[in-house]
Amino acid sequence: MSIVTLQLGQCGNQIGFEVFDALFSDSHCPQRLCSKRENEAYQASCKERFFSEEENGVPIARAVLVDMEPKVINQTLLKAAQSGRWKYGQHSGFCQKQGSGNNWAYGYSVHGPRHEEPILNLIQKEAEKCDSLSGFFIIMSMAGGTGSGLGAFVTQNLQDQYSSSLKMNQIIWPYGTGEVIVQNYNSILTLSHLYRSSDALLVHENDAVHKICAKLMNIKHISFSDINQVLAHQLGSVFQPTYSAEGSFHYRRNPLGDLMENLVPHPEFKMLGVRNIPQMSENSLAYSTFTWAGLLKHLRQMLISNAKMEEGIDWQVRPPLSGLPTLGKTSLNKELHFNTSIANLLILRGKDVHSADLGKQKLRAYIHQYTKFGIEEEDFLDSFTLLEQVVASYRNL
Numbered sequence: 001m002s003i004v005t006l007q008l009g010q011c012g013n014q015i016g017f018e019v020f021d022a023l024f025s026d027s028h029c030p031q032r033l034c035s036k037r038e039n040e041a042y043q044a045s046c047k048e049r050f051f052s053e054e055e056n057g058v059p060i061a062r063a064v065l066v067d068m069e070p071k072v073i074n075q076t077l078l079k080a081a082q083s084g085r086w087k088y089g090q091h092s093g094f095c096q097k098q099g100s101g102n103n104w105a106y107g108y109s110v111h112g113p114r115h116e117e118p119i120l121n122l123i124q125k126e127a128e129k130c131d132s133l134s135g136f137f138i139i140m141s142m143a144g145g146t147g148s149g150l151g152a153f154v155t156q157n158l159q160d161q162y163s164s165s166l167k168m169n170q171i172i173w174p175y176g177t178g179e180v181i182v183q184n185y186n187s188i189l190t191l192s193h194l195y196r197s198s199d200a201l202l203v204h205e206n207d208a209v210h211k212i213c214a215k216l217m218n219i220k221h222i223s224f225s226d227i228n229q230v231l232a233h234q235l236g237s238v239f240q241p242t243y244s245a246e247g248s249f250h251y252r253r254n255p256l257g258d259l260m261e262n263l264v265p266h267p268e269f270k271m272l273g274v275r276n277i278p279q280m281s282e283n284s285l286a287y288s289t290f291t292w293a294g295l296l297k298h299l300r301q302m303l304i305s306n307a308k309m310e311e312g313i314d315w316q317v318r319p320p321l322s323g324l325p326t327l328g329k330t331s332l333n334k335e336l337h338f339n340t341s342i343a344n345l346l347i348l349r350g351k352d353v354h355s356a357d358l359g360k361q362k363l364r365a366y367i368h369q370y371t372k373f374g375i376e377e378e379d380f381l382d383s384f385t386l387l388e389q390v391v392a393s394y395r396n397l
């Protein structure tokens with residue numbers, strides 16, 4: 001089954017290119033650890049998911065590129081074509097001359113309705129090329145206007161028109177120090193709308209990926225390209241083919257369906273995160289050895305102690321024993337180290353669920369920038385209410 005990827009905004013298009021490049025490189029790496037037959041089966045499964053092929057043999061990414069400014073899309077299309085290994089479809093991109101000015105309301109209320117028909121037509125054409133559609137993978141940021149606002153609008157339309165197809169949104173959480181002055185407003189509106197229309201939200205934090213680049217990859221001057229390559233490596237490890245069962249040589253047919261079945265047990269709990277090891281530069285990898293048991297042990301402790309990378313794992317943290325009070329009944333003064341909720345980490349920027357402030361008191365600071373495009377104070381309050389319910393649901397697990 002195939003996945004159609006939607007690359008929305010500058011962030012979504014730049015990450016999308018790195019994802020397809022990583023997927024292609026992985027599926028065409030030199031044959032070393034498996035037989036020729038196994039390698040060919042792996043390539044075929046990867047191609048079915050993410051690429052189609054035209055007559056000259058160059059794989060074409062199953063993707064739709066959308067931005068309200070032409071520069072990034074033109075760069076992305078050219079970069080893929082010049083690689084000579086794979087490319088985007090000739091008519092897979094949609095762009096305009098005017099951006100969204102980092103305003104979620106402009107992307108959602110203006111660009112969305114104005115360009116709804118041509119964008120959905122592109123998506124429909126790409127979906128019709130798939131023999132069997134698994135669903136949509138939507139890459140977007142939360143801080144800006146096009147990726148977040150238009151991304152929320154497009155996801156909502158996909159829910160209406162492709163209700164039986166799964167939708168996973170990969171969203172980039174902005175730097176804590178701030179990239180855009182209204183990024184908190186944009187993020188709250190994006191999260192609340194996606195929670196209504198998406199089947200799963202895969203969240204990456206720029207701060208965490210930046211630390212991986214600095215401490216594990218040993219990159220001195222970190223660029224967005226470096227960060228995007230780390231993200232692409234993590235996403236590739238999630239979406240590349242896996243065997244359907246132990247001892248089986250048949251790959252799973254429904255990549256999004258398999259992920260949802262195992263990771264989204266209930267529509268209320270759809271926020272996902274990625275932990276992967278080892279993470280290191282190619283130069284360091286050549287001098288390192290690993291055991292599968294050791295990797296699993298470290299990965300498990302990363303999850304338990306809520307560590308984003310292998311360096312700095314707190315081995316003292318242990319899961320709560322059965323019979324202890326539940327989280328909801330635990331003393332408010334007691335410091336909780338065990339990673340009980342991804343919502344506590346991502347929605348509240350690491351604050352304790354009992355003392356989190358979602359920022360209602362500062363709501364009116366820039367609200368006029370949103371009201372002039374149809375987003376009223378009540379829309380913000382509805383978003384706050386929904387996210388507070390999400391936090392409460394995770395807290396009571």
